[in-house]
Amino acid sequence: MSINKRLLMTLTAVMLLTGCTDQHIIERAGFVRTIAYDLSGEGENTKLRVTVSIPKSNHEDAIVYTTMAESGKKAKMIFDRQNNRRLVNGQLRQVVFGERLARRGVWSNMDTLTRDPSIGSRLHIIVAESDPHHILIRNDYPQGPTAGEYLDTLIRTEAKSGEIPDTTLYTFTRDYYDDGIDPVATILKEEKDSLSVDGIALFKNDQYVGKIDANDRMFFALLHHGVRAGDLNVGIQTDRNAEEQATLEYLSSKRRIKVLSTRDIREGRPIQVALRIRLSGSLLEYIGALDMKKRTDQRKLEAELEKTINRKCQKLIDLMQEKKSDPMGIGQYVRNSIPHSVWKQLKWEEVFSKADISVHVDVKIRDYGKMLH
Amino acid sequence: MNEKLSAFHIATLIYMIENNIVLFALPRLVAENMGTNGWVGYIFLALVSTGNILLYLVVYRMGKGRSMFDILEKSLSKWILYPVYAGLAVFYIMIASFVGKNFFLIFQMISFQTSNVMFIFLLFCIMVYFLLIKPVYNISKAATVFAFMTWWTLLLTSYQAREWKLIRLTSYFFEDPAGGQVLHNWAEVYTSFIGYELCIFLFPYVNKKSKLFKGVLYGHLLTALAQVIVLLTAFGFFSFQQLQSLLYPIIDMLDFIEMPFINRVENLVFVIFVFGNLISTTMFSFASLSMVKRIFPKTRPKRLEFLIVLGVFIVGFYSKYLSQSEYQLRRVLFTEIGIAFILPMLLILVLLFQKLRERMNSHEH
Numbered sequence: 202m203s204i205n206k207r208l209l210m211t212l213t214a215v216m217l218l219t220g221c222t223d224q225h226i227i228e229r230a231g232f233v234r235t236i237a238y239d240l241s242g243e244g245e246n247t248k249l250r251v252t253v254s255i256p257k258s259n260h261e262d263a264i265v266y267t268t269m270a271e272s273g274k275k276a277k278m279i280f281d282r283q284n285n286r287r288l289v290n291g292q293l294r295q296v297v298f299g300e301r302l303a304r305r306g307v308w309s310n311m312d313t314l315t316r317d318p319s320i321g322s323r324l325h326i327i328v329a330e331s332d333p334h335h336i337l338i339r340n341d342y343p344q345g346p347t348a349g350e351y352l353d354t355l356i357r358t359e360a361k362s363g364e365i366p367d368t369t370l371y372t373f374t375r376d377y378y379d380d381g382i383d384p385v386a387t388i389l390k391e392e393k394d395s396l397s398v399d400g401i402a403l404f405k406n407d408q409y410v411g412k413i414d415a416n417d418r419m420f421f422a423l424l425h426h427g428v429r430a431g432d433l434n435v436g437i438q439t440d441r442n443a444e445e446q447a448t449l450e451y452l453s454s455k456r457r458i459k460v461l462s463t464r465d466i467r468e469g470r471p472i473q474v475a476l477r478i479r480l481s482g483s484l485l486e487y488i489g490a491l492d493m494k495k496r497t498d499q500r501k502l503e504a505e506l507e508k509t510i511n512r513k514c515q516k517l518i519d520l521m522q523e524k525k526s527d528p529m530g531i532g533q534y535v536r537n538s539i540p541h542s543v544w545k546q547l548k549w550e551e552v553f554s555k556a557d558i559s560v561h562v563d564v565k566i567r568d569y570g571k572m573l574h
Numbered sequence: 575m576n577e578k579l580s581a582f583h584i585a586t587l588i589y590m591i592e593n594n595i596v597l598f599a600l601p602r603l604v605a606e607n608m609g610t611n612g613w614v615g616y617i618f619l620a621l622v623s624t625g626n627i628l629l630y631l632v633v634y635r636m637g638k639g640r641s642m643f644d645i646l647e648k649s650l651s652k653w654i655l656y657p658v659y660a661g662l663a664v665f666y667i668m669i670a671s672f673v674g675k676n677f678f679l680i681f682q683m684i685s686f687q688t689s690n691v692m693f694i695f696l697l698f699c700i701m702v703y704f705l706l707i708k709p710v711y712n713i714s715k716a717a718t719v720f721a722f723m724t725w726w727t728l729l730l731t732s733y734q735a736r737e738w739k740l741i742r743l744t745s746y747f748f749e750d751p752a753g754g755q756v757l758h759n760w761a762e763v764y765t766s767f768i769g770y771e772l773c774i775f776l777f778p779y780v781n782k783k784s785k786l787f788k789g790v791l792y793g794h795l796l797t798a799l800a801q802v803i804v805l806l807t808a809f810g811f812f813s814f815q816q817l818q819s820l821l822y823p824i825i826d827m828l829d830f831i832e833m834p835f836i837n838r839v840e841n842l843v844f845v846i847f848v849f850g851n852l853i854s855t856t857m858f859s860f861a862s863l864s865m866v867k868r869i870f871p872k873t874r875p876k877r878l879e880f881l882i883v884l885g886v887f888i889v890g891f892y893s894k895y896l897s898q899s900e901y902q903l904r905r906v907l908f909t910e911i912g913i914a915f916i917l918p919m920l921l922i923l924v925l926l927f928q929k930l931r932e933r934m935n936s937h938e939h
Binding site for chain 1: 697700745815816829
């Protein structure tokens with residue numbers, strides 16, 4: 202037994218010492234929080250401009266490096282030459298693409314993100330309308346100590362309520378590979394004292410082709426996925442007087458897509474798709490002439506909300522069809538309702554742009570707040 | 575020493591042998607080789623392999639529980655059999671080694687990029703040695719403990735539920751496989767079942783009460799059930815084309831899990847899967863040991879065990895890079911599929927021949 206015990210102890214020691222060959226000491230590593238990619242100039246062969254933000258251990262400042270390089274990893278090596286700590290990607294939280302680069306296509310830069318096992322799939326994909334380099338280099342945001350931290354919490358809070366889609370590396374690559382849906386990303390804009398979510402970027406394959414305005418993001422959310430707890434402000438055009446305002450809070454929604462007709466799809470006839478959205482929320486603001494005490498007026502408001510939301514959604518669908526980008530995943534539903542050979546021959550983006558998509562909205566006001574009228 | 579295996583222990587043992595490194599690539603293997611909704615094909619293959627297990631049951635019944643060696647040596651000369659034993663022994667060492675080494679090469683890719691893999695593999699081989707010098711009854715007990723340590727990981731699939739969508743499964747069956755529908759591709763997926771065939775080496779360690787085949791079948795079907803759950807999760811979580819391009823989808827699935835106090839749990843959970851590979855490697859070494867013991871029945875205890883584990887370690891030098899290791903693993907597992915089917919059929923033929931001769935002999939008298 203004693204020999205076995207001695208052996209066991211030696212083994213344990215050997216096991217524990219193995220760790221010493223592959224040390225990752227936090228104090229000696231620089232954790233890259235954010236990477237920004239942008240084009241450095243015009244023309245075909247223009248280099249990438251890569252910026253990284255590394256929060257310091259005091260959590261108040263960040264080191265920002267920027268360089269021109271052919272690829273992301275090449276830029277990292279240049280940064281490694283400057284930084285006194287080894288740069289690691291394990292804590293990478295967001296990747297920001299400059300608008301011009303996004304329009305050209307982002308997939309070539311995604312390659313290293315999906316290939317590198319140290320990079321997690323939960324990092325957020327963002328398209329910046331402003332100069333991404335400038336977004337990162339600033340550290341005077343009152344909301345958070347560093348740009349990276351601020352960005353991270355901003356996107357997370359917005360995505361949690363479902364107002365914007367959670368556009369992570371996972372969802373982006375998943376939808377990029379899928380032939381029945383197109384990916385989306387969050388658009389970010391720099392303001393004087395803050396950063397703001399300025400809408401949603403529509404992609405066709407890996408190219409940024411269109412933008413959903415920030416004011417319409419909730420309507421897009423209704424079309425794109427189920428909302429869990431969002432806020433929706435609707436300006437209702439009525440014949441009673443000027444525009445009325447109604448705000449639904451803690452709104453939750455469900456959507457159902459039904460492919461009505463795929464006959465004659467090969468002859469180029471438009472397919473018919475019905476999108477049904479059921480939503481309910483608390484009416485916490487209403488500026489208008491209707492009396493919420495009366496049941497008839499309650500019904501009336503619901504109907505008017507339905508009409509307005511319907512019109513807004515229809516408009517967004519028109520935009521997506523015009524840009525030939527299908528982030529709602531209608532292609533997935535069409536794919537599942539036609540034979541495989543037909544789907545393979547189909548040029549989905551063309552069929553989608555001509556499809557006859559109708560929206561049916563069903564609004565239920567859960568409660569009217571504390572007031573009786 | 576005289577303790578006999580029980581059905582429960584056999585079940586967990588088979589479960590752990592089958593749950594080896596192939597599991598990490600399984601969703602991709604299924605998507606790549608079978609196409610859309612390949613999990614249905616996987617269920618089909620699970621039934622085929624169950625049929626294969628029934629062949630072993632026939633051998634067990636016909637041979638009245640005699641070991642493979644006893645059956646063969648009754649009809650065939652040792653001069654023919656011993657080289658075959660030796661060949662198989664070497665082959666099993668190769669499987670044992672490639673399975674173990676492959677795990678550590680993946681481990682190196684995700685966690686220990688600069689560590690010497692052979693050093694970690696050496697530690698692994700030492701663990702294999704300590705298991706191997708124990709009787710198989712104790713190995714099965716260790717397997718049971720390990721099984722309990724790994725079962726809970728199946729619950730982690732619930733983290734994928736939020737992003738899981740039925741629509742991604744598509745309504746097509748077996749369309750768009752990467753290399754067309756050929757037998758070879760389905761065999762790729764079949765490699766994930768490899769392990770059940772080792773039940774033939776357990777014949778000497780069971781008696782009627784053990785209900786050997788009840789255990790083997792339960793272990794096998796439990797593996798299949800667990801894998802179907804994993805496959806369904808993967809097919810609804812990833813898009814089909816994405817699944818085809820991911821080397822180890824399971825690692826990507828673990829990567830997605832995020833808890834308030836910890837994220838990137840794949841580094842932690844991956845380590846737990848070492849147990850499955852430990853049992854796989856140990857049992858393939860055990861198979862090799864059974865062969866060698868038959869040739870040299872009178873060696874000093876622990877000497878053969880040591881030599882076999884040494885062999886496992888040395889063969890480990892042979893697979894240096896992950897892609898190379900994957901290729902070697904595929905090759906040996908393919909061969910093993912062949913052996914898994916041919917061996918019981920051969921034994922049944924020999925047994926039939928023996929019966930025929932017995933009958934003829936009794937007629938003569």
